[in-house]
Amino acid sequence: MNVMTASVALNDGRTPAQAGAQGNERDAGSPVRTDWTRTEIADLFDLPFDELMFRAQTVHRAHHAIGQVQLCTLLSIKTGGCPEDCGYCSQSASADTQLKAEKLMEVQAVLASAAEAKAAGSQRFCMGAAWRNPKDRDMDAVIAMVEGVRAMGMETCMTLGMLTPDQAQRLAAAGLDYYNHNIDTSPENYANIISTRSFEDRLDTLAHVRAAGINVCSGGIVGLGETRSDRVGFVHALATLPRHPESVPVNALVPVKGTVLGNMLADTPLAKIDDIEFVRTVAVARITMPLSMVRLSAGRESMSDATQALCFMAGANSIFTGDQLLTTGNAGDDADAALLAKLGMTPMVGEEPMRRSSCC
Numbered sequence: 138m139n140v141m142t143a144s145v146a147l148n149d150g151r152t153p154a155q156a157g158a159q160g161n162e163r164d165a166g167s168p169v170r171t172d173w174t175r176t177e178i179a180d181l182f183d184l185p186f187d188e189l190m191f192r193a194q195t196v197h198r199a200h201h202a203i204g205q206v207q208l209c210t211l212l213s214i215k216t217g218g219c220p221e222d223c224g225y226c227s228q229s230a231s232a233d234t235q236l237k238a239e240k241l242m243e244v245q246a247v248l249a250s251a252a253e254a255k256a257a258g259s260q261r262f263c264m265g266a267a268w269r270n271p272k273d274r275d276m277d278a279v280i281a282m283v284e285g286v287r288a289m290g291m292e293t294c295m296t297l298g299m300l301t302p303d304q305a306q307r308l309a310a311a312g313l314d315y316y317n318h319n320i321d322t323s324p325e326n327y328a329n330i331i332s333t334r335s336f337e338d339r340l341d342t343l344a345h346v347r348a349a350g351i352n353v354c355s356g357g358i359v360g361l362g363e364t365r366s367d368r369v370g371f372v373h374a375l376a377t378l379p380r381h382p383e384s385v386p387v388n389a390l391v392p393v394k395g396t397v398l399g400n401m402l403a404d405t406p407l408a409k410i411d412d413i414e415f416v417r418t419v420a421v422a423r424i425t426m427p428l429s430m431v432r433l434s435a436g437r438e439s440m441s442d443a444t445q446a447l448c449f450m451a452g453a454n455s456i457f458t459g460d461q462l463l464t465t466g467n468a469g470d471d472a473d474a475a476l477l478a479k480l481g482m483t484p485m486v487g488e489e490p491m492r493r494s495s496c497c
């Protein structure tokens with residue numbers, strides 16, 4: 138739906154499609170690699186900060202619009218009571234957060250929220266449900282939401298938990314643009330954070346989404362008490378997928394009392410990921426997944442303007458807007474507008490590089 142503007146032409150004169158050939162193998166001349174080793178990624182993390190930022194900014198400028206940030210809005214369409222036990226999440230039924238389990242929102246209420254988001258400048262409307270997986274009885278309503286939001290001229294994204302191949306196909310037929318399914322952390326650390334599903338379960342759903350032709354949004358959370366090596370493993374898992382996710386959300390844990398990780402980390406020095414380490418993670422994601430949109434997600438409201446500016450320098454080019462993420466606070470539209478104005482940056486108007494170069 139978006140028109141590519143001249144400002145997003147690549148600096149080396151190639152078209153994004155020429156630069157963005159993307160597949161399982163490393164094409165000669167393509168900037169995209171899916172054969173990264175952990176050693177290479179660890180070496181990037183270890184670079185002197187100025188060198189890391191220079192490399193990330195160089196990659197960013199070759200493939201993305203300069204000075205533009207994509208605005209996305211997230212709505213919780215079904216809150217709380219989730220049977221999964223993600224240690225960071227206040228919506229888990231196992232968390233002691235007093236969050237009331239709600240039913241799936243009515244389609245018309247979702248569409249009203251989408252209209253508000255569009256009026257506030259959002260390009261994409263993301264809908265999240267606290268489910269292990271959608272039940273087949275929920276699919277008609279979910280599909281009506283996708284169709285309704287698309288009819289407003291916005292991009293659609295959903296996060297509904299694990300999908301069967303058939304559910305992915307139905308969402309694709311409805312025109313769903315993106316499906317979010319985070320890998321959360323490194324394969325080794327996964328069982329420390331979640332016990333009700335496995336890392337492989339996540340990869341299976343990502344494969345179903347890809348097979349259905351839906352764009353993939355997948356990232357994770359840093360600040361879970363993980364090691365640098367886990368952050369290397371997290372980026373490595375994404376950067377070696379058969380095809381990089383079109384969107385890579387990088388969250389900083391927001392410790393919520395009553396959740397396993399909130400109780401464990403809230404009063405410790407580990408409670409907040411070090412800002413520089415967070416920026417390094419963004420930069421390494423940018424370098425290893427050059428065409429992906431790298432999104433600042435949860436945790437942004439507690440970051441200083443300077444840290445967010447460093448994240449943009451490191452290659453982040455998408456943010457969630459609005460006062461609320463699924464259940465945690467967010468920076469808010471006014472704060473975002475003020476930050477972008479201060480930085481001389483503007484909401485994105487062009488199409489994403491991987492959408493332009495997509496073969497599906």
Ligand code: SF4
Nearest residue numbers: 219221223226229267
């Ligand atoms: S992160 Fe998602 S799957 Fe995990 S408990 Fe929260 S709502 Fe459920």
